[in-house]
Amino acid sequence: MILAPMQGLTEVLFRRVYNHHFPSVFDYAVAPFVSLTHGNLADATKKIDDILPETNVGSIPVIPQILGKEPDEFIALGNRLADLGYTELNWNLGCPMRKVAAKHRGSGILPYPDEVRHILDTVIPQIKTDISVKMRIGLTSRDEIFRLVPVLNDYPLKNVTIHPRLGRQQYTGHPDLETFANVLPLIKHPVIYNGDICTLEDYNTLTRRFNDIADVMIGRGVLYDPTLPLQIKSGKKFSPEEKKLSTALFIADLIKNINSELPTDEAKLRKIKEYWCLLSRSLPITEQQARTVLHASTLPQTQQLILDFIQ
Ligand SMILES: Cc1cc2nc3c(=O)[nH]c(=O)nc-3n(C[C@H](O)[C@H](O)[C@H](O)COP(=O)(O)O)c2cc1C
The missing domain is CATH 1.10.167 (Regulator of G-protein Signalling 4; domain 2)
Structure with a gap:
């Protein structure tokens, strides 16, 4: 079970206090994103306090996440993190913020599989960490994920986390479980499900339906009920x-x-x-x-x- 990244909420202070009260319920957390900005790595490195190993003593083990599309900065930051001991870097392909998406970042790059291919082509041979991705099913259409999966399948990704909403939906409506079901058998990497797991029943229903997912990632559900991961682990609903x-x-x-x-x-x-x-x-x-x-x-x-x- 994985703690989802949530800017402003799941930074190290939360992760440390949470781990103290509910030790080891999460295997790891993906940290809120560090943004790459073209030609300005210094700006990104200023923001890595949250993921420095010394800051994270006593915290849930953490995987850093980056948001951006600049291969040089991606490689430089990834290799800096590798030198700090990190073996995996998560690439954010899901951020729905309009200003972000408009620049083909986060969910904004989902309609452009060629851009994703170019970035992976450049980054993967030069980066010392494994790459995993966290994505939505599209920016404006669920067709986008079906065009992107063949690209993702061409690279040695550690895993793919899917939050089955469109970027333009933000957090409205429901996760599109039909699309998730259709895309799941097409992905050759381990797939992690993310979205709207807020109760033990949600978890049970989802994992019964999709028993070949590799793991689940939980975000808001942990803040609505911090005991939820413990209930999931023990299989017992709390009073x-x-x-x-x-x-x-x-x-x-x-x-x-x-x-x-x-x-x-x-x-x-x-x-x-x-x-x-x-x-x-x-x-x-x-x-x-x-x-x-x-x-x-x-x-x-x-x-x-x-x-x-x-x-
Ligand atoms: C306030 C907030 C901040 C978020 N920040 C990030 C982020 O930094 N990186 C990311 O990949 N997703 C981010 N997300 C998305 C969550 O990781 C997750 O995909 C989404 O909340 C759906 O999962 P949930 O229903 O379990 O919360 C954020 C979500 C919220 C509500």
Whole structure:
């Protein structure tokens, strides 16, 4: 089981606290992307703190991810990461942000299999790490993945993670499991499924239907219910009381770490509220109760309200 990359949420602070509370439930995490910018590797390397081995002591084992289409920067950053001990680099072919996709980055490159071939052709002979990819089924059409798979099959990729939505869908609608089912037998690499696994039932239904996937990657489901991976591992659904107990301890520790690591009260407040919006779903409280925290304006007020809910 793999923790999905989520910018702003699954950086090392989260991964470390999570691993402390739920040790070894994830085999590894893919880190939120580091963006390559043409001719500006320095900019990308500035952002690798999150994946430095020394920063990740005690964290979930991590695979770095890059977003971009510049072969030279891809190779240079990959080889720098290889020198730090990384053996795999994940290439983001799924980011749906319009500004990103417009530049043929993330999901924006999915309609252009020749560009993907050119990048893999250039990068693979020169990079010291294995390459894996994380992709959507297309930018605007599900036909795109069927044109891309023969290209991906020509290269020695470590694995292919598929989030079966289109880029232009962002996170709306449902994962397109029909397309996933049709494309799965065509891919010669190990395939990892990703998308909308939020309960033990979701996991069971999906893995029963697709028993030849290599693994699953879970993102938002872990924030809606941090005990979900443990439930999946044990095959046992947790009661609301069990969920509350583990989630409360986890939230308290996450807040403690945010307080000690973020620089300003403003940054702390913003981050605590971001996590609260998602994690509060795992507590036996109403949406209206959860919202009271979002209306609090100071850090002490916010923390006190959260403490009242998790005690
Ligand atoms: C806030 C947020 C940030 C994300 N950041 C990244 C990222 O940096 N790299 C990436 O490949 N996917 C990113 N994703 C997509 C997730 O990794 C995942 O593919 C998506 O959330 C679907 O899986 P889920 O339903 O299990 O959450 C992000 C998603 C969200 C909601």
